[in-house]
Amino acid sequence: MKHIPRKRFGQNFLTDDLVLNDIIRTINPQPQDAMVEIGPGLAAMTRLLLQGVAELHVVELDRDLVTRLQKQFDPAKLHVHAGDALKFDFTQIPVPAGQKLRIVGNLPYNISSPLLFHLAEIAPHVQDQHFMLQKEVVERMVAEPGSKAFGRLSVMLQWRYHMDLMFIVPPTAFDPPPKVDSAIVRMIPKQNPLACDLDKLQATVTKAFSQRRKVIRNCVAGMFTEAQLIEAGIDPQLRPEAIGLEQYVALANLH
Numbered sequence: 001m002k003h004i005p006r007k008r009f010g011q012n013f014l015t016d017d018l019v020l021n022d023i024i025r026t027i028n029p030q031p032q033d034a035m036v037e038i039g040p041g042l043a044a045m046t047r048l049l050l051q052g053v054a055e056l057h058v059v060e061l062d063r064d065l066v067t068r069l070q071k072q073f074d075p076a077k078l079h080v081h082a083g084d085a086l087k088f089d090f091t092q093i094p095v096p097a098g099q100k101l102r103i104v105g106n107l108p109y110n111i112s113s114p115l116l117f118h119l120a121e122i123a124p125h126v127q128d129q130h131f132m133l134q135k136e137v138v139e140r141m142v143a144e145p146g147s148k149a150f151g152r153l154s155v156m157l158q159w160r161y162h163m164d165l166m167f168i169v170p171p172t173a174f175d176p177p178p179k180v181d182s183a184i185v186r187m188i189p190k191q192n193p194l195a196c197d198l199d200k201l202q203a204t205v206t207k208a209f210s211q212r213r214k215v216i217r218n219c220v221a222g223m224f225t226e227a228q229l230i231e232a233g234i235d236p237q238l239r240p241e242a243i244g245l246e247q248y249v250a251l252a253n254l255h
């Protein structure tokens with residue numbers, strides 16, 4: 001029976017075989033990998049991933065799609081977890097000793113930011129993540145200081161991961177086509193993220209980027225003094241997007 005795509009679940013199904021092959025080549029699944037796919041949908045990626053890995057876990061919210069997946073695939077190879085990826089405990093997926101989890105997915109765009117932050121909490125257990133996201137979101141994730149796209153998402157995720165925009169995917173690769181371009185991002189957790197209390201970093205960058213048109217001294221007034229900015233190596237006259245990760249970490253550590 002034909003599945004009618006559900007907008008509320010962010011369902012844009014990949015239909016372009018060339019794009020699918022490019023994604024699988026980028027992920028490069030290996031038989032022994034401990035891998036989980038978020039939002040398998042109609043299994044366009046799932047099917048190809050299963051040609052590379054011995055077993056695959058998937059987390060899917062749509063009950064109808066869960067039933068389809070359970071009927072279509074051998075339960076010894078495909079482990080279907082019904083539920084919300086935002087609430088799912090990814091550490092429950094068995095990972096052989098000495099290995100880490102690989103996470104992949106063409107993500108529902110309506111939950112991409114909270115999902116990325118949910119996954120950042122388990123980064124030490126993760127080998128890598130490959131996601132399809134809105135191109136504009138990926139550009140913000142990988143942005144360098146000084147660019148307009150550099151903001152809270154860039155600082156928080158760059159603190160945790162090395163990230164690369166791998167390639168851009170046009171709306172025509174999906175059914176139904178989304179309104180915007182998409183992109184594949186590779187995220188590899190940093191072995192030694194800069195020492196910092198995450199809540200303090202979060203509070204610092206939220207305040208810093210709350211008024212982008214102002215200089216940093218005014219943005220963080222009431223939280224940090226001008227002397228503290230200088231102590232963190234920050235010129236108080238700069239705009240928040242001109243300041244790099246290391247300076248934000250140094251500033252958060254003064255809080």
Ligand SMILES: C[S@@+](CC[C@H](N)C(=O)[O-])C[C@H]1O[C@@H](n2cnc3c(N)ncnc32)[C@H](O)[C@@H]1O
Pocket residue numbers: 009010011012013014015038039040041042043044045059060061062065083084085086105106107108109111
């Ligand atoms: C953009 S579609 C991708 C589907 C499929 N992987 C593909 O590439 O064609 C997003 C998928 O995530 C599922 N989904 C939406 N919200 C979810 C959530 N909170 N947790 C898990 N899956 C979710 C949707 O039902 C849908 O199958």
